[in-house]
C-alpha cells in the first residue's frame with residue numbers, strides 16, 4: 569500500500585487547555601532518565617505498568633544510605649547498625665501511614681507483589697484451605713494472583729473459582745455473589761488490571777465477602793501508583809504491592825495484613841531474624857512482622873521505597889489521580905483516530921493503562937516500530953494469558969501512563985501508530 573493512500577494523522581490541537589495544577593515539566597526534571605534520547609529520538613516512556621522511573625529523591629536516598637548508613641539491621645549494637653535499623657523501621661512506619669495501616673507491624677517487607685501473594689498462599693492458605701474448599705479469583709488476574717492459588721488448590725484438593733469479565737473489561741459482580749459460598753476460604757482480586765486498566769469496585773467486593781465471613785486479598789500492584797489507598801477504609805485483609813511500580817526500587821514490596829491474621833499465620837520462610845529461639849530440636853518464631861522476614865532484608869530498598877512514597881505524597885495523590893485521568897481521556901480520544909485500532913478494555917473506571925490491537929498487526933511488530941521512534945510500550949500477554957484467551961487475542965500492545973507523561977508524548981505515540989499502519993498496512 570502506498571503512503572498517500574493512507575489517512576494522515578490529524579493535526580494536534582493548537583491550544584492545549586491546562587490539564588491540571590500539576591506542573592508536569594517540573595515533575596519531569598525530577599526524573600533524570602526521561603531526558604535521554606533513544607535511537608536518536610527523545611525517549612517517550614509509556615511502560616509504567618511494567619515499572620516506573622525513579623525520581624532523584626529516590627536515587628539520592630539509596631545512594632546516601634549506602635554512603636553513610638549501610639549496615640545490617642536488627643543485629644548489631646554498633647552505631648551504623650542502629651542507624652540502619654532506625655532507617656529501615658522508619659521506612660516501615662512511613663509505608664504503614666501511606667496505606668493508613670493500624671500499626672506498622674502490619675507492614676511486611678517482601679520482594680514485590682508476587683512474593684506477597686505467595687506469602688499469603690503459604691502462610692494463610694496452607695493451614696486454612698482443605699479438600700473441597702474454594703478460593704475465588706477473577707479472570708483478569710495477573711499470573712502472580714493465579715498461579716500461587718492454583719498450586720495451593722492442587723496441593724489441598726481445593727477448587728479455584730473465577731469471577732468472569734464482561735466484554736468491556738468489568739467483573740460480573742452478580743456472578744461473584746453467586747460464587748461466594750460456604751466453602752469459600754479466600755477471595756483474591758486485583759485492585760486494577762495491568763492488561764485492561766479496569767479499576768475494580770474492591771470496597772464493595774470486600775464488604776460482600778465479609779458479609780459471608782470470607783477474607784479478601786487485594787493485589788494492589790496497579791492500584792497504589794495511581795490512587796490513594798486506605799486499607800482500613802477498604803477493610804481488606806491483605807493488600808500487596810511492588811515498590812518498583814511506585815517510583816521506588818526493584819526488589820522491594822509490601823504485604824499489608826491485619827494484625828490478628830498475621831499473628832495466626834505460619835512463617836513463609838525459615839532462617840535468621842525470624843526466630844525467637846532455636847535449638848537443634850525446635851524453633852520458636854519472632855512476632856510479626858519479623859516472623860515473615862527471614863534473612864537479611866533489602867534495607868536500601870525499603871529506605872528507597874519510603875523516599876518514593878514521600879515524593880508521591882509531596883506531589884499529592886489526588887493531583888496525580890486527576891492529572892492521569894485527564895491524560896488518559898486525552899490519550900483514549902487521540903488513539904481513537906488511528907485507523908484499525910481496537911481497545912481491549914473499555915471500562916468506565918480505569919487507571920491510565922491502554923491496551924489495544926491493530927488489525928492483523930502483531931503487537932511485537934507494533935512495539936518494534938514504536939521503539940524505532942524512541943517510544944517504549946509493552947507488547948505481549950502481560951502475564952495475563954487467561955485474559956488474552958477471554959478476548960481471543962494472543963497479545964496486545966499496551967501504553968501505560970504515569971504523571972510525568974505529557975500530551976505531546978501521546979501525540980508522538982499516535983503519530984508513530986500512523987507509521988505502523990504505513991509499514992504494516
Ligand code: C6P
Pocket residue numbers: 617618619679680681682683710712713758760761762763787789790810946950951
Ligand atoms: N505486572 C506488567 O504488567 P512483581 O513482578 O511482583 O513486581 O508484580 C507482579 C504483578 C502482580 N499483579 C499485577 C496486577 C501486576 O501488574 C504485576 C506486574 C507487570 O508489565 C509485569 S508482568
